[in-house]
Amino acid sequence: MKVSSMAAFEVLAISPDDPNAPELFSKSLRGTGFAVIKDHDIDMVEISDMYDVWSKYFADEAKHDDATPGSDPAGYFGYKSENAKGRTQKDLKEFFHVYQSRDVPPDCEAVTRKFHASLIGLGETLLGWLDQVTPPEVASKLSMPFTRMVEGSQDHLLRVLHYPPLPDDVEPGEVRAAAHGDINLITLLVTGSEPGLQAQDVNGDWHDIPCGTGYINVNAGDMLAQASHGYYPSTVHRVINPPKQENRARYSLPLFMHPRPDVRLATQTAGEFLQQRLKEIGHAG
């Protein structure tokens, strides 16, 4: 099934039960950098519980106590704390970074740990699909199969994102999330509570990424593009501001799948690549 069907930009919706799922997934990522997974095992109740506990968390000013200093990648990040690479204006979002071995707010802990583990499991399945179908001439250049790159990784970042309703004083050019490529191997994004996510095609045109209930969007990040020498392109995407009559909060839940830091991508290790990119987006340092 095509969920976005401009000739140049075809995001496929794939069911894990389809025997051709690995090929379709690879085809969709190759064509657009994006794919959509439907009929997965992640429970809708789990997803709505996540939105429930985290909307309460962001509504409480005590969140500021969870801000971590300087270069620490975990914890709470306040409104307008991150910019896309190459931009000075900050994104109109706040977020909390969850890692497997780092603290999570007690009221969010149980549901978040379970959700994080479920998404990591799905992400490992998807990387296994890529290992199955990536052609030998590309696979032979990898330092190891994708699934091995993430074995034992403690760096799979679950970002709980809150985009508040836009304030009246938004400046020209300020957006919820400016155009960027993700740093990691693949991103699994439970579709946002509101629309707004768009991806750019090779001609520079923007396309809405479908936000159907229960869909999980997957996109290739820069580490996958590096390791595969461009076979899987990392597609630039953004989150646009809502029209005035739909100026509501938006939540989304991307999981960024990261290799262990010592894994070689192409010329750099995953750890070296990550540190360089974190500086460029206004973290670390």
Ligand SMILES: O=C(O)CCC(=O)C(=O)O
């Ligand atoms: O909120 C979204 O839908 C996308 C967020 C995103 O692209 C990111 O945090 O890297």
Ligand SMILES: [Fe+2]
């Ligand atoms: Fe992103």
